[in-house]
Amino acid sequence: MHDTSSVRSAPPEDSRSLKRVGVAAAVVAIAAVAWGIHARHHSDAELADWTKAQSVPTVAVVKPQSEAGTGALVLPGNVQALNSAPIYARTNGYVRKWFVDIGSPVKPGQLLALIDAPEVDQQLAQARADLQTAHANEALARTTATRWSTLLAKDAVSKQEADEKQGDLAAKAALSNAQMANVRRLVALQGFTRIEAPFAGVVTSRSTQIGQLVTAGTAASQPLFTVSDVSRVRIYVRVPQSSSGQIKPGLHVTLTLPEFPGRNFDAVLTRAAEAVDQQSGTELVELQAANPDGALKPGAYAQVRFPISGTANAVTLPASAVIYRSDGTLAAVVDAQGRVKLHQVRIGRDSGDKLEIVAGLTAADQVIDSPPDAIQNGDQVQIAKDAPADAKH
Template structure:
């Protein structure tokens, strides 16, 4: 065998060995892939849970609230008519009694003229019957000149005509009152915050589906409403000072006093509503602003309950946590209090040691069964 033949055989041997190795690897990969495909995948979601804990009592209670105007109202027309003119728009300052809009209703003006004519006609008839009665009365003083029956008839006629005058005046006053409704005036001093209609629009009962013409709010005096948890109601007194702040002025503190207490505990949140009046002289604060109020409380109050901030869900309807009972979700309505160190103070139908979902989700329905994993 020459050198060329030897090298050729060696190359063939190497190719065969390499091919066998690759086939072996492919077989192993296929087997491993088949084995992986047969392994079940864990698709269940485990929710982290924590225990409700009690903390030491606080000497100051932080509560969220919302500023509201002391007076606010929607202005609706009282009679069916058309908008003739609007004298104000959004943002305008108005005084009590100021004419804001004028309406037109030709039929009401015609009715007023007709009612006035009826008053004058009734007064003329009464004047004639009254004069007749007085003449008959004077004549009756002559014995035998007027019979008693004629005297009674003239008296009755005069009384009847006088009552007709009263009725005509009452009708005229009612129509005049309706005509006065064609001018929309400001019920109090404030600011126009909304305008919905324009001149030419039909308004009144059934007009524009009951849309208000204007909205007016008082700005120089505001209300701050707070829901105080039941545990602290013993410390709430009318006249107590309350300090609060708003996001628009984070470095400024405002002070008011408790003016009204509802004297009623809401069963769904176990809290009582209080109101603080604030004299907004310079118009710095606006209705609708969210406020954070601080109320001094007695340190002898029992410890509060705390959960992570992520455990509390706040919606337009309620604020709640997801409590687990025997592996099932139960929505518990709560009232939020102070926030500190990533924990939120809550008040509701809970006690220390209850288990709640750490990162609550609105997708979990009441009564849903979940897998839980306790986090220390």
């Protein structure tokens, strides 16, 4: 007989292999679960960080530029003719002919246009006839009054009747004077059919045509011509209050115009308004410059350079970095912790794309360019990596 006990007690080989596979599978499953939990936690953390980062706005900042050492105050100016007269019709009629056009030089009293006014001609003829009638009545009243005065001296008539004749003479004389004044008025009105230049200059506008009906004294009337004296020009500049103390009559300044690059024009400050405009905080000043070649045109824009220094400790800032609110003019400054601090600023001069800030900022501040409308004190922001370091000039 064979002993089978030892064979039954030993586990088969395939059973041991199955156990090892099961253990390995359990380990893999546990590792997969652990990895999934870790990946999910990591994704949640990344999402939280991304959400937090997105909730903090990214802003571009600029640094104000110091004005120290500029040595000049540059402001925009408006060029105007020394004298400019819009010429209107003073009588109703039709344009018969015009003799000058834009750009034509004219002399004082030169004929610009003729107007046909038949109604005025007829009124003048009637007034002259009425004047002759008044003169005839006055002559008759004078003769009658003289005769009654002679009869009164002989007691041939009563004093009452003589006084009545003298009174009639006075009334007829007054009527003659009134008719004479009417004739002179119509003669002057007829003279307005000749449109003449009031002074020497250049015709800068013409808005009339042959046969055009012109009506005097109405709100819709347009000037037939505009004559401007451009031998000299006036330049009007608004100077900030902070610099107005350095501006005095007789000061020579330099003008530059965009159509003449590299050319400078000399002008002299002639007068100042001696008052500060409450809305703009500036004082209006007038400059004058000779214009022998007509290069300075009325209505032109010019850059005016005053040989004075800017405001002490002033800085320049892009106009887009300034916030205008009901509580004042502000600039949003970012501190080292990325927090926003709204600074009250005071503007000196406005050059269009940039502003002079005379109070409220320093050159070391980081100012948000084009800040959001809803930005407030204490807001957290992050600075864009490619943000410009300085305000451009």
